[in-house]
Amino acid sequence: MVKRIASLLLSAVLLAAATGCNYEELAQHSDTDYGSRQAGDPKMLSGRAYGPVSGNKHQHDNSFFEYSSVISRKVTDLNGIASAIVMLTDKNAYVGLMLDWTAVGTRNSGGRSEQDNTGTNEGVYNHDTGSPYGNSRALVSPYNSYFSVNDINNLSDELKQTVALRVRELAPAVQEVHISANMEFMNYFNEFAKEAWGGRSLMPWIDQFNTVVKYHFAGGKEMPAPITQPGTYSPSESQMDQ
Structure with missing residues (x-):
């Protein structure tokens, strides 16, 4: 009898352990966990799909760009992402998040929240000033907003890999995929997308587009004029894609 009880207890322990392992494995394969960062993580087994791969100093001198509604929707479908705007060029894909x-682990490590949403409890937009007014041009803002990550190096590598692989599935010809959840970057992409949604050509904006992507992904020295808080420049901790 004692042996039978011991056997049943051992079976229960092994079953619980197996269930836990299966859950962990499923989570690592899914888009609900971008933070495991363990050796052999299934999301990272293939070669890195995002960031610079060519070493070409002219990689961000794009000749044209276009908004992709299909890829934007597919990336937005991923857990952890409220909205994605994807632009394709003659060379690259650029993704604003x-x-x-x-999902857990969307931020690599450290850093504080860039959004103050406490105003929603007080019926105001800006908790600091008490103002009820927001910036209609800003999709992402410091107040009452979904979330941003200023430094691309603080954005989860697993999240960037998952996004890049989805982009490459739908646009296999792109040379590089660059991804940012920077507030200013996303707001610029929202402005470009508005032009596309209105049926207008994006070519008049190509120089500004290149300025934006060079600043965020290639250490560009020219800083685009701020949209989120006009007159207030928000420096990037690191502008080099990883």
Whole structure:
């Protein structure tokens, strides 16, 4: 009898352990966990799909760009992403992200939240000033907003890999995929997307587009004029893609 009880207890322990392992494995394969960062993580087994790969100093001298509604929707479907705006060029794909924290580990490490949403409890937009007014041009803002990550190096590598692989599935010809959840970057992409949604050509904006992507991904020295808080420049901790 004692042996039988011991056997049953051992079986229960092994079953629980197996269930835990299976859950962990499923989570690592899914888009609900971008933070495991363990050796052999299935999301990272293939070669890195995002960031610079060519070493070409003219990689961000794009000749044209266009908004992709299909890829934008497919990336937005991923857990952890509230909205994505994807632009394709003659060379690259560029992805702007707005996060919603419906997945764990979207931020690599450290850093504080860039959004203050306490105003929603007080019926105001800006908790600091008490103002009820927001910036209609800003998709992402410091107040009452979905979430941003200013430094691309603080954005989860697994999240960037997952996004890049999805982009490459739908646009296999792109040379590089560059991804940012920077507030200013996303707001610029929202402005470009508005032009496309209105049926207008994006070619008049190509120089500004190149300025934006060079600043965020290639250490460009020319800083685009701020949209989120006009007159207030928000420096990037690191502008070099990883």
